[in-house]
Amino acid sequence: MIAQQQDLLTEPITWTKTADPEYPFTSEVNGDKFVIRLNDFPSANLYTLLVNDKETVNFDDWPKQWKRQVEAGGGDKYAVTVERGELTRFIVEAEVDEEEDVRRQEGSERS
Numbered sequence: 001m002i003a004q005q006q007d008l009l010t011e012p013i014t015w016t017k018t019a020d021p022e023y024p025f026t027s028e029v030n031g032d033k034f035v036i037r038l039n040d041f042p043s044a045n046l047y048t049l050l051v052n053d054k055e056t057v058n059f060d061d062w063p064k065q066w067k068r069q070v071e072a073g074g075g076d077k078y079a080v081t082v083e084r085g086e087l088t089r090f091i092v093e094a095e096v097d098e099e100e101d102v103r104r105q106e107g108s109e110r111s
Contacts, residue, residue: 005057008049012065025068 015025015036025036035050045058062068 008051008057009059009063010065012067014067014069016069 011029013027013029013034015027015034018024018026021038023035023037027034032051033053035053037048037050039045039048039058041060046060047058047062048055049057049059
């Protein structure tokens with residue numbers, strides 16, 4: 001079973017960004033719900049793949065054949081790889097985008 005679980009890391013999967021920073025990406029593969037959880041790195045692996053809400057594989061390096069889809073400028077943008085050093089920047093940029101969205105929404109509610 002472990003070999004099959006590790007094989008999931010070699011499958012091409014397109015991930016969709018969520019609004020949850022702890023569970024930032026989700027996908028559906030053959031009817032199964034796949035979710036990526038960010039862990040307390042470095043005391044634990046950086047990522048955990050959950051399949052149908054069950055912890056399946058822990059890993060540190062994002063598989064090259066996985067694509068992360070993120071919203072950008074009115075369209076979809078695919079970020080093919082985000083290296084470990086880039087992860088913090090990626091999360092910070094997402095948080096800044098969310099803060100700007102909140103400010104814009106608050107401004108439009110006042111109008």
